[in-house]
Amino acid sequence: MIVEMRKGASSEEIDSVVEKAKSLGLDVQLNLGIEKAVVAILGSNTGQLPTELFAVLSGVENVTRIMKPYKLASRGFKEEDSLVSVDGIEIGGRRIVVMAGPCAVESEEQLVEAARVVKECGACILRGGAFKPRTSPFSFQGMGESGLKLLARTKEQLGLPVITEVIESQDVGLVSKYADILQVGSRNMQNFALLTNIGKSRCPVVLKRGFSCTVTEWLTAADYLLAGGNNQVILCERGIRTFEDSTRFSLDISSIPVIKNSSHLPIIVDPSHAAGHYSLVPAIAKAAVAAGADGLLIEVHPNPKEALVDGLQSLSPSDFARLMEELRAIAKSVGRYI
Amino acid sequence: MIVEMRKGASSEEIDSVVEKAKSLGLDVQLNLGIEKAVVAILGSNTGQLPTELFAVLSGVENVTRIMKPYKLASRGFKEEDSLVSVDGIEIGGRRIVVMAGPCAVESEEQLVEAARVVKECGACILRGGAFKPRTSPFSFQGMGESGLKLLARTKEQLGLPVITEVIESQDVGLVSKYADILQVGSRNMQNFALLTNIGKSRCPVVLKRGFSCTVTEWLTAADYLLAGGNNQVILCERGIRTFEDSTRFSLDISSIPVIKNSSHLPIIVDPSHAAGHYSLVPAIAKAAVAAGADGLLIEVHPNPKEALVDGLQSLSPSDFARLMEELRAIAKSVGRYI
Amino acid sequence: MIVEMRKGASSEEIDSVVEKAKSLGLDVQLNLGIEKAVVAILGSNTGQLPTELFAVLSGVENVTRIMKPYKLASRGFKEEDSLVSVDGIEIGGRRIVVMAGPCAVESEEQLVEAARVVKECGACILRGGAFKPRTSPFSFQGMGESGLKLLARTKEQLGLPVITEVIESQDVGLVSKYADILQVGSRNMQNFALLTNIGKSRCPVVLKRGFSCTVTEWLTAADYLLAGGNNQVILCERGIRTFEDSTRFSLDISSIPVIKNSSHLPIIVDPSHAAGHYSLVPAIAKAAVAAGADGLLIEVHPNPKEALVDGLQSLSPSDFARLMEELRAIAKSVGRYI
Amino acid sequence: MIVEMRKGASSEEIDSVVEKAKSLGLDVQLNLGIEKAVVAILGSNTGQLPTELFAVLSGVENVTRIMKPYKLASRGFKEEDSLVSVDGIEIGGRRIVVMAGPCAVESEEQLVEAARVVKECGACILRGGAFKPRTSPFSFQGMGESGLKLLARTKEQLGLPVITEVIESQDVGLVSKYADILQVGSRNMQNFALLTNIGKSRCPVVLKRGFSCTVTEWLTAADYLLAGGNNQVILCERGIRTFEDSTRFSLDISSIPVIKNSSHLPIIVDPSHAAGHYSLVPAIAKAAVAAGADGLLIEVHPNPKEALVDGLQSLSPSDFARLMEELRAIAKSVGRYI
Helix, strand or coil, rough: CCECCCCCCCCCHHHHHHHHHHHCCCEEEEEECCCCEEEEEECCCHHHCCCCCHHHHEEEEEECCCCCCCCCCEEECCCCCECCCCCCECCCEECEEEEEEEECCHHHHHHHHHHHHHHHHCCCCEECCCCCCCCCCCCCCCCCCCHHHHHHHHHHHCCCCCEEEEECCHHHHHHHHHHHEEEECCCHHHHHHHHHHEEEEEEEEEEEEECCCHHHHHHHHHHHHCCCCCCEEEEECCCCCCCCCCCCCCCCCCCCHHHHHHHHHCCHHHHHHHHHHHHHHHHHHHHHHHHHCCCCEECCCCCHHCCCCCCCCCCCCCHHHHHHHHHHHHHHHHEEEE | EEEEEECCHHHHHHHHHHHHHHHHCCCCEEEEECCCCEEECCCCCCCCCCCCHCCCCEEEEECCCCCCCCCCEEECCCCCCCCCCCCCCCECECCEEEEEECCCCCCHHHHHHHHHHHHCCCCCEEECCCCCCCCCCCCCCCCCHHHHHHHHHHHHHHCCCCCEEEEHHHHHHHHHHHCCCCEHHHHHCCCCHHHHHHHHHHCCCECCCCCCCCCCHHHHHHHHHHHHHHHCCCEEEECCCCCCCCCEEEEECCCCHHHHHEECEEEECCCHHHHCCHHHHHHHHHHHHHHHEEEEEEEECCHHHHCCCCCCHCCCCCHHHHHHHHHHHHHHHCCCCC | CEEEECCCCCHHHHHHHHHHHHHCEEEEEEECCCCCCCEEEECHHHHHCHHHHHCCCCEEEEEECCCCCCCECCCCCCCCCCCCEEECCEEECECCEEEECCEEEHHHHHHHHHHHHCCCCCCCCEECCCCCCCCCCCCCCCCHHHHEEEEEHHHHHHCCCEEEEEECCHHHHHHHHHHEEEEEEECCCCCCHHHHHHHHHHCCEEEEEECCHHHHHHHHHHHHHHHHCCCEEEECCEEEECCHHHHHEECCCHHHHHHHHEEEECCEEEHHHHHHHHCHHHHHHHHHHHHCEEEEEEECCCCCCCCCCCCCEEEEEHHHHHHHHHHHHHHHHHHEEE | EEECCCCCHHHHHHHHHHHHHHHCEEEEEECCCCCCCEEEEECCCHHHCCCCCHHCCCCCEEEEEECCCCCCEECCCCCCCCCCEEEEEEEECCCCEEEEEECCCCHHHHHHHHHHHHHHHHHEEEEECCCCHHHHHHCCCCCCCHHHHHHHHHHHHHCCCCEEEEECCHHHHHHHHHHHEEEEEECCCCCCHHHHHHHHHCCEEEEEECCCCCHHHHHHHHHHHHHHCCCCECCCCCCCCCCCCCCCCCCECCCHHHHHHHHHEEEEEEEHHHHCCCCHHHHHHHHHHHHHHCCEEEEEEEHHCCCCCCCCHHHCCHHHHHHHHHHHHHHHCCECCC
């Protein structure tokens, strides 16, 4: 941490910074420049210290953190890539893992039909929401536990592992009983009670990026999961909120190489929520694979026009089949396969 | 809702839009322009319908919602200003209600000292957090229930009603036992499970704006509380996330008149979290009152340099005393008082 | 244009909207809903009319534009893809056109060396800035006309057409004398005087997206060029400003399919300015090609460590050579070539 | 500047950083932590050096600038507040200076009528645009020089100094002949050619903040003006672009105290462009004065419903008269006057 003193700060003010650092067990190196003094504070866990501890002291102009606030999710902590394994399917390896299915579980017929389609096209994990966080209280809120049961039954029938969202910390146990992968939605990325509970479980988890959270905050949220002992963590980029309004969110394609540089965790991409419109999904999905994503989470509905939720961003079976063909070519061109 | 058809859309495509509307019990008016057809869909609850129902149909280019997605929070639904009453203190009336105190409850001594200071200076509600949602799992997470007990004891001692945050839906009952006002934090504005549970309670609630949520989404979240029957709802602007990095968040001062135009609910402002630095708090607090805010939520710590959380944005007792003097002058100039 | 009246608007107020529309030669269709009246205003150029003309009238609640404000750049205006031809190189066709070179022209030696490298690796257009818009007045501002002359000489020597930036409207003539493609920088996307002058020229032009401009504003700016008669327009996505700070800007990958849907103009991508760091450039470049970009604009410097401007985001010759190999594979996988 | 080396950086890599610094005439202090080395680079002008000079060297992980990139506009450079004087009116002193008038000069009648109204209500400077930068080429572009002449004539008649926008560097001489204050619009804040030319003039200038520029970039742009010798510089906050869509831009109220801390230059606020709607202008204007702004720039039109440009955000004469009364009360409450 670098503490920059104000021009003309007194030696008492500088001393109080040095003492604060020492009281926290940290090393200090003092740079007395011509215009202002700068105090470098050294130690192995300065990333986890709030900068305010020093910024609040009198005579201090600015405090800059050199170390990142996340630790367990960082490449510095673990150099080699992490692999997450789900029913023998490895996420983070050479295979591009495609998870697909409807936004919400609506009925057995819809779910089984969707599962059949996505399996035929080469997806290896089935997605489907039973608990749906909805912006308006007047919208369809999901089927709840009966939706989870349909997911489990479909899994048995077709042999596709299942990913579904958990939205409350008290439901972690319930959802884990049925799901192979828990999904933490964008609005819950900083629901720390939920993260803490999932951290205690050993169920693989997809942590979606908060739509207004930085990569640094995202990896710090991942630390909540890892700190609890759950190291089956997959990150999922799904678009951030910007001023641009031609898409629902702006997919942050650069976050893929940034994560690959900074973290050992696998990262997948959800092009459907970012785009908000089915016609944009294929281009974004292809870009994600080309940029190095380890997988995709795609909404597919047997009949998007009848979908209860997010029909507009769902691919039809034939669109999905075509996209999978195109993705295979892209995957091959970057030395991977689907 | 306005459904704009693509140039050259067929009459079958137009018909399918009309039929969809009729199947939902809505009226339709058809405008056949020279270049393209436009279908206006009329009805009293089109604000609550997803635009996708139509956008997904073939031949449709664009769907625009004319009615807002929120309903109960709107001025259209209730024209006169709502007042929220807490121990005889009215929020939303002529009085500017100042809620102040430390970010986190740290000890009895700290809390009582803070309460004394803020009461002396004219604040009429004590703030203090017992459950703290923290970005990093390695930071202080609050005192929990023992913090709530300290709040209740301090209230008894000094006669100041108390506002404190609830972060989990299962804790709503527990926190309501001790608190006079529940606070929903920015990161929980779209935690719909939490909102639903608070909606069932009758405890006054401050709903902080999600730092990346629009005013429309904020009022739609308020609908979750109101739909449950809890109409003791106070909105709180606390800054939004933008590209600007000289402050922690950018306080959206315009949201005050926007809310006053669109909603009947009272609105207060938290200048401390927006600013992130004590030196900026007074200017923002004064601006909020001048712009029409009904109250303020300000962090004050007996000794900011020793604060465990957010010391940098906390006012010292003397700074707070000075600010309250200045606020009294501003309040008077806009025909209100503190 | 859809004019939504306030609940309870008087019939005089509705009439004044209708009259305003008629005075502008527009057709009107009136929808009298149960709760509020809605006036649809129809005509072929309502996209170019300011919504304020109606929003300012009394009794009006909201005005929504149905038609886009841009016209000449839209697919509605011209359905088939536009091709821009530079010295026999077609931009917007099956070939992915790679433009590469140093950010700034620094010396003949540097430029010729860079040109040789990029040509060898398969780039077909040389980039290099002679006029540099710099954030600080104390930074290197470019070589000016002598830089242009070096570009022209290098072109002659190596047979590579040249793209360079023009930053002032009075320089359009000068720069066109030396350059094969004019570049309008991000900060000048809404410099309408400059656009108007370039519109009068017949020189191909790359219009970079303003880093805080929407796709709609970008296409409307392109209308300035097209309205002047210059239809040799290439769009260039180079990242938008968001809250994310791990990259210099956030490349808006979705803008590629959005532009392909909305406009007939070719679009290229500048991964260097978006990323701000050479290590992120390859992933973004590959994603752009996979998403459908027609070309790339990449910074390459013979010795990035000695670059006067933007060395950090410049690829070294060996990094560029490796990237071009990877891009060839991606291009092939989407049915194109380099 | 703080150069943080990668974990495990070699001593050669560290040396190359030290040498680079020395070659630039800078002092160096080396901190060898347990986990990584950190090099502090000291000198009086490190704010003006690009961080890339070091970031590009091998073994470097991150470079943080401690000093700000602006210099002449900073409080460090000049401690006491700057005053700008226009025809005896001082901007930056105790008086709140209100500049008001129509967005665009449309005719002599309109301008004189507007000028009379704003003068009667207590505004002391007349605003009016002759050159209008418009988003679409099909919109009204202003009256040009004949508009300037009308401004000058109105000034003579009523004795109100005049502020008007200059949009091209070649027009600086022309506009200065007629105007008392030059205005640089938001889209031109980083038009460095324009800034350089105005820097050479001695005409007072209002520098509007780019709607997507940080405070730091804004003050760095002011350095262009000051570096040329023009120290009659007034800053103007006019709203930044964010995701919020209920207002045209989000007025960054916190920028007022931030500027007051960081710079000696006066700052005024334009509530009209931020709001985009007349009904929101008064609340924002009052907030600006309460927060410490030195003046306001407000759009007033004798008949907003007939305005050619921005009628929706213009106040009518009676609305403006009422606002001025309210502003007088606020000004008094913060120890100032209008």
